[in-house]
Amino acid sequence: MTDVHRTVDAIWKMESAPIVAALTRMVRDVGVAEELAQDALVAALERWPESGIPENPGAWLTAVAKRRAVDHIRRDRRLAEHGETLAHELAERQRLDGDGDGGVDHGLVSADPASEQDDVLRLMFVSCHSVLSTEARVALTLRLLGGLTASEIARAFLTAEPLIARRIATAKRTLAEERVPFELPDTAELAERLASVLEVVYLIFNEGYSATSGDDLMRPALCLEALRLGRLLARSVPDEAEVHGLVALMEVQASRTAARTGPDGEPVPLHLQNRGRWDPLLIRRGFAAMLRARAAGTPGRPGPYVLQAAIAVCHAQARTAEETDWVRICGLYAALARLLPTAVVRLNQAVAVGMADGPAAGLALVDALAPDPALRDYHLLPGVRGDLLLRLGRGEEARREFERAALLTRNAAERVYLTRRAEAIPVGDASTPTFGEAVDAFLAQDRLAPATARSYGQTLWRLRLALGVGMPLTSLTANQISGAFRLSWGGVAASTWNRHRAAVRAFGAWAHTPALDTAIPQRVPRRHRAPAPAPTPLPPGTAWPGEVEAPLRERTLWTLLHESGSTVTALLALNVQDLDLPERRACRTDRRSDRRDAWITWRSKTAALLSELLDGRTQGPVFLTDRRPGPARAGILGASDICPQTGRGRLSYERAEFLCKSATGLALRQLRDWDGARDQDGDRNGEGTEPSS
Secondary structure (H helix, E strand, C coil), rough: CCCCHHHHHHHHHHHHHHHHHHHHHHHCCCHHHHHHHHHHHHHHHHHHHHHCCCCHHHHHHHHHHHHHHHHHHHHHHHHHHHHHHHHHHHHHHHHHHHCCCCCCCCEEEEEEEHHHHHHHHHHHHHHCCCCCCCHHHHHHHHCCCCCCHHHHHHHHCCCCCHHHHHHHHHHHHHHHHHCCCCCCCCHHHHHHHHHHHHHHHHHHHHHHHHHCCCCEEEEEEEHHHHHHHHHHHHHHHCCCCHHHHHHHHHHHHCHHHHCCCCCCCCCCCCHHCCCCHHHHHHHHHHHHHHHHHHHCCCCCCHHHHHHHHHHHHHHHHHCHHHCCCHHHHHHHHHHHHHHCCCCHHHHHHHHHHHHHHHHHHHHHHHHCCCCCHCCCCHHHHHHHHHHHHHHHCCHHHHHHHHHHHHHHHHEEEHHHHHHHHHCCCCCCCCCCCCCCCCCCCCCCCCCHHHHHHHHHHHHHHHHHHHHHHCCCCHHCCHHHHHHHHHHHHHCCCCHHHHHHHHHHHHHHHHHHHHHHCCCCCCCCCCCCCCCCCCCCCCCCCCCCCCCCCCHHHHHHHHHHHHHHHHHHHHHCCCEEHEEECCCEEEEEEEECCCCCEEEEECCHHHHHHHHHHHCCCCCCCCCCCCCCCCCHHHHHHHHHEEEECCCCECHHHHHHHHHHHHHHCCCHHHHHHHHHCCCCCCCCCCCCCCCCC
């Protein structure tokens, strides 16, 4: 990358948010606004290497982008009713120069700074709108307000670039379809919308401050981007205490960055950090933001971000870990738990109580949180519990908790740190096998079929995560198994519950502890269901269910079912070589007699869909599954059930029925009956019955 390109990239990251915001106000579409801004960026990359970087590059980009917007407005017939008004407004506010290749008339882009700031604020509210999923809000915010590319966002979150690109595209489409207005929310809606913006900014910061996966503990680039967005938001809404509270929280937490990791990148706990390495400038900024939050807030009624910032300030005010005012921190956490009673907040409260009132008090709170499903796979729960147990002198139990935490975390640096803590605790009686060792030996038996071993492994792996691999097998009780079992599968169907219970029973019999499943009652499945109501014929001209929105394979199957009147089993048994596409018919082979005498015919819609579905295939099943079969499934399927060109298997009746009901709410047989065909054991082609739906 040349120096000019690097400069353009840096300028774009700083200027993209106000440019996209201004364009969104003009064209009222976030997706179109970003495309126009990207056009201006491309123009800069083409012209600046030759002509040099303008004195005011942001103004140059804004002018070019707005010219593109004017051209777009004039071309777009859908905005014809707005064209005259917008053109008049632009004529009053701008004076376009000749062909856009030369310098920029700064009168052209001398928009009111307050108006530009309002545009950026509107863009933040649109990017974090509640109609979008949390993941989409984060990606779109980093894209529009951070100027990051899809590949940069993907690298930051260790995610595939196509996935990020799809999230961004889907978010833009959703905003357009929902007609989300580009305006500031009114007073009644402001608090809810602002909370969504703050949540997204803090999610970005937290992912940078403590990465959920990958090799490194932190991703500083995300922390810096979240700080930039938070400061921008604080300038835009200076009277909101929670905004300043979030900025104060992030500033103080970011000040610890240099002290949070050791020489090898391993995490350093807060009480062991060298506070001399904390950044004093960021601490002062955090204190200043905290003062602004107190001035803007209601006395005696701080919000959750202000309370969290107050906790961070308490840590920053202490010169050493021993000087930390844990009693005050406990009081702040108690107030925070009343406002925000989440499992993570209560876990942090337990840590503070353990420091203020002793490890026994903290452990009691942690044990009370253990059944919470929200903490089932949260590695910090066993990590905190292990630390409290170690302080109580219960080293063997602490070692098991650290081992469990290491299994649960997806961050390599944290896993290494937790494993080292576990290894530093002396092992008790090494002659007694542990639960983890027993599970490995049980699953390694030759007598277990691969599918059975895989099923048992799913059950026992989950129990290993819940109980720890280092627990001595002789100390394992039925009540411990039952508690972990209910936490993992308390809400599943009876058949799934009983399958996992059977795995526990088989393991217990092998380990000569057959009572392990006694506290897990068997569930009786519900075998009788209310009959589905008969389908009501659709009025003439009504679209057939699933005809438009369903994927190509499902549309083809259902249209063929509808037009042929054949059974589902007959259609799913069709092979490509059975089809006579020009004649719109297929000769079905009777597998029992190996005769080819049952003709299936269809009409024009099926003919068009079949040609698109086959896509040049000449052999194999007509209807294929979404993926290749696994080793266990491949051993069951015959050669005729595998497509030689794709390796995918034949679509089963059960899967087709599931897809049908998911998309339309109707059974396959009901779809066939929309045309008034009689619902009998046979059909007009004289073929046999299909399985009951």
